[in-house]
Each structure stands twice: as structure tokens, then as C-alpha cells.
Amino acid sequence: MLMFFMLVGCSLLEGGSGERWPEHPSHGVSIIKENQAENALAGSLRDGEVLSDRLWRGPFGPVDDTLVVLTQGSTGFGGYGLVKGEERIDFPPFPDNGYAVAIVDAVFVDVDGDSYSEMVVLATWMKRVGEAAEHNNVVFDWDGNGFQRLPAVEEQVAQMASASAVKQFFAD
Numbered sequence: 001m002l003m004f005f006m007l008v009g010c011s012l013l014e015g016g017s018g019e020r021w022p023e024h025p026s027h028g029v030s031i032i033k034e035n036q037a038e039n040a041l042a043g044s045l046r047d048g049e050v051l052s053d054r055l056w057r058g059p060f061g062p063v064d065d066t067l068v069v070l071t072q073g074s075t076g077f078g079g080y081g082l083v084k085g086e087e088r089i090d091f092p093p094f095p096d097n098g099y100a101v102a103i104v105d106a107v108f109v110d111v112d113g114d115s116y117s118e119m120v121v122l123a124t125w126m127k128r129v130g131e132a133a134e135h136n137n138v139v140f141d142w143d144g145n146g147f148q149r150l151p152a153v154e155e156q157v158a159q160m161a162s163a164s165a166v167k168q169f170f171a172d
């Protein structure tokens with residue numbers, strides 16, 4: 001199952017925001033390498049959760065190097081922050097937009113200009129099996145106590161198909 005979703009993610013990323021597992025310095029965020037992932041995640045995944053094809057680490061959540069894990073399972077998409085390699089802080093549930101197809105990408109970006117990053121997850125669903133997958137991107141914020149969704153911002157970025165488009169939108 002893991003390889004399946006890795007391949008799906010890879011194909012969707014072609015011509016998009018770049019390679020899988022790159023290390024890049026934008027927004028002070030690094031994306032960790034695949035061979036570091038299993039150690040970093042040891043014990044935190046729950047039954048039925050399948051890792052999406054990348055992990056994100058950055059100043060999002062209670063510490064400056066929260067590891068963000070996005071998952072796909074029988075109930076759809078999920079996500080959590082992993083703090084200091086052990087404390088799991090779940091994201092609120094993703095919206096129910098039908099059949100969860102793929103986490104295409106995700107990006108830390110400051111959506112409200114307060115200098116703290118939120119996280120925009122580029123996710124696709126099918127309303128019915130066999131129909132074309134459509135973006136319904138989801139935005140998460142850290143409010144000091146937990147992760148919350150930002151529905152008003154989600155309306156702004158719902159259909160954006162790349163991390164670069166999201167970053168460009170909030171750049172001005």
C-alpha cells in the first residue's frame with residue numbers, strides 16, 4: 001500500500017513543486033529524506049494509517065521542528081504533528097469530500113501575515129469512484145493549544161493545484 005501511494009504522489013508531482021523528499025530551505029522548513037522517515041515515525045502511526053509520500057518538518061505547532069505526518073487510511077486523510085519524536089498531536093478531521101484520492105503536496109505558508117506559518121494541504125477527492133479527482137485543499141493552524149482548520153482560508157485556496165500557486169497567492 002505504501003508504494004502505491006508513493007507512486008501516485010510522485011506522478012501527480014511531475015511538473016509541480018518538485019521531487020519527492022527534497023531538502024530545501026524555503027520558509028525555514030525542511031522535508032526529511034525517505035530513509036530517515038521510518039525511524040522518525042517509529043510507533044506513532046496507528047492501525048490502518050498509511051504514510052503519504054513525504055514528511056514535513058518546521059516551525060508549525062508547539063516547537064520549531066515539529067514533524068508533520070499526513071496519512072491516508074480506510075477513513076480518508078489524516079494528519080498529526082510529532083513533537084520531539086514522541087508526542088503525537090492530531091490534526092482535526094479532514095472534511096468529507098468523498099473518496100480520498102491523494103495528498104498531492106503541502107506547504108507551510110503565512111496565510112494571515114502574522115509571521116507564523118499555517119499549513120496548506122493540497123488534497124484531492126473523487127465525489128464518486130471513477131470520476132475525476134478534484135482539489136479541495138485544507139488549511140491547518142496552530143492556535144497555541146492545538147491544530148485547527150481555517151475554513152475561510154480554505155475557500156480561498158480550495159482549487160489550487162500546486163504549492164507554488166499557494167505561495168504566490170500569499171506572497172503579496
Ligand SMILES: [Ca+2]
Nearest residue numbers: 110111112116
Ligand atoms: Ca500566520
